[in-house]
Amino acid sequence: MVAFAGAAVQLLLALFLLLAYWQQRSSGNMAAMLFQEDYTWYYSFNIHYHIGVDGIAVSMILLTAFVVLAGVLVSWDTDNMSKEFFFLLLFLSAGAYGFFISLDVFMLFFFLELAVIPKFLLIGIWGSGKKEYSAMKLALMLMAGSALVFTGLVGLYFNTTVTNAAHSFDILQIAKMDIPLKVQLLFFPFVFIGFGIFGALFPFHTWVPDGHSAAPTAASMFLAGISMKLGGYGCLRVATYLMPDAAHVYAPYIIALATIAIIYGAFATMMQKDLKYINAYSSVSHCGFVLLGIGMLTKTSITGAVMQMVSHGLMTALFFAAIGMLYSRTHTRMLDKLGGLLKIMPFISSVFVLAGLCSLGLPGLSGFVAEMTVFMGAWQNPDGLYRLATILACASIVVTAVYILRAVAQTVMGPVTDSHYNNLSDAKWNERLAAFLLLLGIVAIGVAPFWLNRLVTPAAEIIIQQLGRAVN
Amino acid sequence: MIAQFFLLARQELALTLIIFVLLFIKVGSKEWTNAALLNLVNALLLLNFLFGFLLNDEGVLFNEMFRTGKLVVLEKNILNLATLLVSLIGWDWLKQHKHVVEFYVLLLSTLLGMFFMISAGNLLMFYLGLELSGIPLAAIVNFDLEKRHSSEAAMKFIISSAFSSGLLLFGISMVYGTTGTLVFSELPPLLTGSALQLFAMVLLMAGFAFKISVVPFHLWTADVYEGSPVIVTAYLSVVSKGAAVFVFVSVLYTVLRPLAEAWYSIVFLLSVLTMCVGNLFALRQTNFKRLLAFSSIAQAGFILVGISGSSPAGMASAVYFILVYVFSNLGAFGVIAIVSALAGRENSTDYKGFYKTNPFLAWVLALALFSLAGIPPAAGFFGKFFLLIAGAGKGNYILITIAALNMIVSLYYYLKIVKYMFIDRHEQEPIAKLPVHLYPKIALVVCIAGIIVLGLISHVYEYIFSVSIL
Numbered sequence: 001m002v003a004f005a006g007a008a009v010q011l012l013l014a015l016f017l018l019l020a021y022w023q024q025r026s027s028g029n030m031a032a033m034l035f036q037e038d039y040t041w042y043y044s045f046n047i048h049y050h051i052g053v054d055g056i057a058v059s060m061i062l063l064t065a066f067v068v069l070a071g072v073l074v075s076w077d078t079d080n081m082s083k084e085f086f087f088l089l090l091f092l093s094a095g096a097y098g099f100f101i102s103l104d105v106f107m108l109f110f111f112l113e114l115a116v117i118p119k120f121l122l123i124g125i126w127g128s129g130k131k132e133y134s135a136m137k138l139a140l141m142l143m144a145g146s147a148l149v150f151t152g153l154v155g156l157y158f159n160t161t162v163t164n165a166a167h168s169f170d171i172l173q174i175a176k177m178d179i180p181l182k183v184q185l186l187f188f189p190f191v192f193i194g195f196g197i198f199g200a201l202f203p204f205h206t207w208v209p210d211g212h213s214a215a216p217t218a219a220s221m222f223l224a225g226i227s228m229k230l231g232g233y234g235c236l237r238v239a240t241y242l243m244p245d246a247a248h249v250y251a252p253y254i255i256a257l258a259t260i261a262i263i264y265g266a267f268a269t270m271m272q273k274d275l276k277y278i279n280a281y282s283s284v285s286h287c288g289f290v291l292l293g294i295g296m297l298t299k300t301s302i303t304g305a306v307m308q309m310v311s312h313g314l315m316t317a318l319f320f321a322a323i324g325m326l327y328s329r330t331h332t333r334m335l336d337k338l339g340g341l342l343k344i345m346p347f348i349s350s351v352f353v354l355a356g357l358c359s360l361g362l363p364g365l366s367g368f369v370a371e372m373t374v375f376m377g378a379w380q381n382p383d384g385l386y387r388l389a390t391i392l393a394c395a396s397i398v399v400t401a402v403y404i405l406r407a408v409a410q411t412v413m414g415p416v417t418d419s420h421y422n423n424l425s426d427a428k429w430n431e432r433l434a435a436f437l438l439l440l441g442i443v444a445i446g447v448a449p450f451w452l453n454r455l456v457t458p459a460a461e462i463i464i465q466q467l468g469r470a471v472n
Numbered sequence: 473m474i475a476q477f478f479l480l481a482r483q484e485l486a487l488t489l490i491i492f493v494l495l496f497i498k499v500g501s502k503e504w505t506n507a508a509l510l511n512l513v514n515a516l517l518l519l520n521f522l523f524g525f526l527l528n529d530e531g532v533l534f535n536e537m538f539r540t541g542k543l544v545v546l547e548k549n550i551l552n553l554a555t556l557l558v559s560l561i562g563w564d565w566l567k568q569h570k571h572v573v574e575f576y577v578l579l580l581s582t583l584l585g586m587f588f589m590i591s592a593g594n595l596l597m598f599y600l601g602l603e604l605s606g607i608p609l610a611a612i613v614n615f616d617l618e619k620r621h622s623s624e625a626a627m628k629f630i631i632s633s634a635f636s637s638g639l640l641l642f643g644i645s646m647v648y649g650t651t652g653t654l655v656f657s658e659l660p661p662l663l664t665g666s667a668l669q670l671f672a673m674v675l676l677m678a679g680f681a682f683k684i685s686v687v688p689f690h691l692w693t694a695d696v697y698e699g700s701p702v703i704v705t706a707y708l709s710v711v712s713k714g715a716a717v718f719v720f721v722s723v724l725y726t727v728l729r730p731l732a733e734a735w736y737s738i739v740f741l742l743s744v745l746t747m748c749v750g751n752l753f754a755l756r757q758t759n760f761k762r763l764l765a766f767s768s769i770a771q772a773g774f775i776l777v778g779i780s781g782s783s784p785a786g787m788a789s790a791v792y793f794i795l796v797y798v799f800s801n802l803g804a805f806g807v808i809a810i811v812s813a814l815a816g817r818e819n820s821t822d823y824k825g826f827y828k829t830n831p832f833l834a835w836v837l838a839l840a841l842f843s844l845a846g847i848p849p850a851a852g853f854f855g856k857f858f859l860l861i862a863g864a865g866k867g868n869y870i871l872i873t874i875a876a877l878n879m880i881v882s883l884y885y886y887l888k889i890v891k892y893m894f895i896d897r898h899e900q901e902p903i904a905k906l907p908v909h910l911y912p913k914i915a916l917v918v919c920i921a922g923i924i925v926l927g928l929i930s931h932v933y934e935y936i937f938s939v940s941i942l
Contacts, residue, residue, distance in 0.1 A: 042930045044785065044937045045861060106857075114848045120887060124895040132895060136887060143883050147876035150857075154864045154872055 010093065011065040018058055018455075036103070046168055050104040055459035056306050059452060060100045060233055063313045066441050067225040068093040071218035073434035074321050078126070078216075085126060088118040089218060096226050105153050105238060106169045112149065112198075112230060116142045119211075119223065126216040134207075134214035141207040145197030149234070152190030156242065159183045174242050175466060181245050188246030192239040192254070199231025200287045202261035212280035217324025220276065224283050225317035229309045232290040236302065236463065240294060244467045247297060252385065254295035259389040261288035266399035275323045275333040278407055279316060282359060285396065286312045292393055293374040296386065297467055301377025302460040307452055308374055311358075311366035311445055318438040319355040322348060325431050326411070329424045335407060340416035347427045349412040351435045356404040358442055361397055366445035371397070373453075480531050480540050483524050483548045484591075487584045490516050491577055498573045506567050510559075513576050514911065517559055521552040532593060536655050539593035542939040547590055547718045547791065554711045554798045555583055560915035561806035562703035564813035575615060578608040579707065586715035590722075595644045595654040598719065602640070602683075606633045609712060613700040625699025632692040636682030643675030656727050663730040673731055676723070677738060683716035684772050686742050687749040694753075697765035702812045705761055706805035709768045714794040717775055721790050724779065732782055736866070739780045744874055746773030751881040760808055760820045763885060764801070767844060770882055771797060777875050778859030781866055788937040789858035795932070796843065796855040799922030803840030806916050807833045814906045825902035826893040833908065834893045836916045843923045845886040846879055854927035 020035075036052035053061070071089060078085050095115030102108040116139055124135035153169075159179055162168045197204040208228070212220050240247045265285025272278045286308070293305025325348045326341065327333050342349040358365040361372075378390040416422060427435070445452050478485065493516070497504060504512075530541040559566075559576075566572055585604030592598035610633065614626035648654055650669050651662040663669055678689060685693040697705045728735055750770030757763035778789040810833065812818050827834040843852030856879065864872045908916075926932055 043934055044788070045858070047930075110848045110853070113853065117842060117847050121890075121894060124891055132891060135895075136884070136891070139887055140880055140884060143880045144877075147880055150860075150876050151869065151873050154861060155869055157861070158864060158867065 008069060010097075011069050013065075015062070015065075017053070018062060038103075041104075041106075045106075046162070046166070046170075047106045048104045048170060049107065050170055051101040051107075052103045053101055054462070055455040055457070056233070056236070057100045057459075059306060059310050059455055060229060061097060063229065063310045063441075064093060064096045064100070064226050066437055067221055067313060067317045070317060070321060070434040070437050071221045073430045073437075074221070074324055075216065075218040076428075076430040080126065085122070085216075085218075088122050089222065092118040092122070092222055093226075096230065099230055100233065103171045104169050105156075105171060105174075108171075108234070108238065109146065109149060109153060112234070113143075113146050115227065115230065116146065119215075119219065119227065122219040122222075123211060123215045126219070127214040128216070129214050130210065131214040134210040138207045138211040141197055141204070145194045145204070145231075148190045148194030148197070149238075150194075152187040152194060153238075155183070155187040155190070171237065171242065179243065179245075184243040184246035185249060188239060188243045188250055191243070192235055192250065195231045195234030195239060196257075196291070197231065199228050199235060199291065200261065200284045201231070201291060202257050202264060202284070202288070205261065205265075205284045208284055209277055209280040212283070212320075213274060213276040217320060217327075220320040220324070221317040224280070224320060225313040228283065228287055229313055232287065232294070232305065232309050235291065236294055236305065240297075241463050241466055244469065247467060251295050251297055254291060255386065255389045258288045258291035258295055259392050261285065262292065262393050262396045263399075266396045266403070269403045270399065272403075273335050275326070275335065275338075275407065275411070276320070278335075278403065279319045279323065282400065282403070283312070283316055285400065286316070286359070289371055289374050289393065292389070293377060296374075296378045296381055297464075298377045298380045299457070299460050299464045300380060301374055302463055303453060303456045304370060304373030304375075304377050306456045306460065307366075307445070307449070308370035310452065311370040311442070314438050314441045314445075315355055315358040315365075315367055318351065318435060318442065319359065321431070321434055321438065322352040322355055325427060326352070330418075330421060335410045337417060338411045339414045339418075340412070341421065342412040344416070344421055344424055345426045347432065347435075351427075351439070352412060353408050354439060354442075356408045358446075360401045360404045364443075364446045366442045366449075369446055369449040373449075476531060477533060479529055480533055481538065481591075482526075483520075483545070483552070484584060484587050486520050486523050487580055487587065490520060491580050491584070494573050494577050494580075498577075506569070506572055509572050510563060510566060510911075513572075514556070514559055517552070517556040521549065521556050524549040524552050536593040536657060537597045538588070538591050539656075540591050543722075543791070543936075544590055546936065546939060547715075548587055550791075550795050550798060551583060551586060551590075551711050551715060554714065554802065555579070555707070557798070557802045557806075557915045557918065558703050558707045558711065560911045561706065561802065561809045562701075563909050563911040564810055565701060565703060568813075569615075571615075571617075575612060578612045581608040582606075582612075583711065586711065590715060590718050592719070593656050595647065595656070598723075599637075599640065599644060603637065605712070605715065606637065609633075609708070612704050613696060613708075615704060616699075616701045619699075621699040622701065623699075625696045628692050628699075629696045632682060636679045636689070639675050639682070640679030643672045643679060646672035646675070656723075659727050660730050663728070665731055665734065670731070670734055673728060673735060674738070676728075677735065677742075680716060680720045680723075681742065684713055684720060684775075685769050686772055686776065687746040687769065690746070690749070690769050693769055694762050694765045697768075698759055698762045702761065702805060702809040702818075705765075706802055706809065709764065709805070710798050710801050713768065713772065714798065717772075717790060717794055721779055721787050725782065725787055736780060736782065739776050740868065740871060743773045743776030743780060744871065746770065746776060747875060747878040748773075751878050751885075754885050755881070757885075758819055758821065760818055760823075760889075763820060763889075764804060764808075767882065767885070768801065770878065771844070773878070774856055774859050774875060777863035777871055779863075780868070780871065781862035781864070783862060783865050784937065784940055785858070785862040785865060787940040788933065789855070789862040791940060792933050792936050793855040793859055795936075796851040796923075796926055799919045799926065800840050800843035800850070800852050803836055803916060803919035803923060804844065806912060806919060807837040807840070810906060810908060810912055811903060815903045817903060820889055820892060822898075822903060823889060823892045824896040824898040828897075829902055829905050833906065833916075836920060838890050838893065839920055839923055841886040841889055845883045847883075849928060850923050851925075851927035852923070854933070858933065 039049045041047045041049045098111035120139040160168045200208045269281040290305045293301040358367040361368045532539040582605045589601030610630040616622035681689040754766035843850035846852045846856035
């Protein structure tokens, strides 16, 4: 109950932030970051407590608020150590919020690591299946990611110069400096791959399927919905924004890896029999679009990448919520054991179908809008290789359609495979509310994408200016 | 002169006073119960700790044999605090022991030796302090009087410690032979980097490496840690190591400054070896004390990373890390001491299902382990971060990368313990609910508070930084 109240307050605050942000923007405040607060934390290292938001951060915060509230709602009935469960869940969300508002890379790193251990405990204690293996794998891989980020950030730090202090961790200050190309080329891979591990960059995505499938429902929602976005956001805000020259140099590699992830993820999903694995692998594929959008380095594609992050966050959280509801009733997630659930649990099944449709990019839902924006942005690159990558990524949607439709058909259509299923009940109020919240977000983006677009575009523009400055 | 003596050496005098009080109690006719004795000693140690904060002054005594300053006073305060915490967490074990007075007399003698070592302004004085801290320590390593393991550990400790003292003395004699002086402040201009001086430096560093248990001089650590009583292990790993690190840093940064080029590569090599070996060996340990022994070796490697930066930040981050390490390691050892004294179990697999029966202790241990692993928001995160930044100041990013990778390895074995406590169930019998006495509880709460507060509040680090400018 306390957790619910807390999460609801989070959402209200996030919405309030959104309104305030719009007000500021419409009244003509065009600073890169709004609502900045800046205090010195560690004087001798020039570490600051510096926060502020732009459109990208605001949309990420909104996403976090939605997913956390829905996550708390679906795990309403947790009775095994419930206090600890909700404590860790909210702790995790604190890490995510802190990450998105940080304007000091030390703070950013602090919050990035803050969010690792709660995941380990959530999966290990409340998970299912190979939970210990998965939890350990996830913790160690994410820690490896943050170790790489750390090396990159420290390297960057020692190549900055500011007056009256030796070096700086401040994102806005570093962005104004001309970091030598050699330094950028050296440290960009560290930072990008480090964040890439969080964001399921191929070939460092292997924690994703194991982690997601072993985690309890709320943790899966959080992992796929928010945690993977930490990686995408970090790639964008730290790697690309602070080291624009290197971003240009490495862009082809990023695109190649992202394309592989998209196609590999899609085909790997085809082979899966477990609903959670299906969604986990498809997350790898969908997060490939985020990295593709970032790698293309055009304004539209970066906007698309951010929209894809938001859309995928909501969609995958909804998907995991639906799977969790099914699993808690039928006690199986295997495709071949499920069937005909639409008649028994109309609400859950409809939610499941809608999540699937969003995932395969049905117009009117958020997935379509986001992926379309990425493709349009990607197509602006005239280079042949980039075109090829774009076409391949587009083609993957066909594969997505195959596995989504197959999974949906197998699960909710057809004859009832097990007579026990007939006695099962449909969703309870808390589950309905959670699904409704997430659907609201998905439809709001799908039907009226302009509001998100208007939110993100100015911020993307600033990143593009930074990239343009590098080329000149 | 007299007034100055009382002012500058007041922390040493206070300790000496406590030692004498204990001796009088021992020879006196009144029979003391252990509980009353422990109350008295803990009260005295608390007073001693608080007394350390009064009258902060700097100066030298006895022709620079003894010197003190703000940093030195702070370091002694840290050691005082650590000793107090060790004494508190040892309550359950000491209460049943027959020789409490002797234990404290020996313990405080070693602490006195460390104080003289830290304050030394002369290599001879330094050696004297080192020996005073070493020999009583061997005696208390042997304080589980009925256990063979304990005697074995004491034997190993005294032999390796004597060997390292020998190396140090050999090095000191060469320093004297080439320069004609032993006074710290006179040495730097006379160190020219001749072959003999470099050899002397290597011997000195080997001696220090023994005390801090740096690879390849770490072989005594695991056996001694495993064999000694838990609180002696805690004392060894925190106070003894901390004091050695304090002296090591100040000797490297002041006396051996002219040879910085030469010792940098040694420190670099030693830190890489120490981190890697410590962490890799820790992976396979089943005895919890042994595991922490190897983890403490790995931590020493991290400290060397910071020291290699040879900047004020290097010194400040090393001292700060020791302070954080006091809280983290004593938090972990506190729980182990309670479990070992009351349930008699020391294997890490015994902790399976520990959270179900002892939630408070399990959280303390988890938090302490997270701090050791360098996970935010625990102070260990800041400690490690600052050490690595200090180390990166020289532009040696290879070292930083190796250190960062080592943090992943170390996370694995710390998380394994957390997994045992929170996730696993014990097949046979989990550790029963343990009654935690007030004293250990206070110590554990202080440790938790330290772990949480020290990092988030920047003032402690900034103070250390402000006093450690050379």
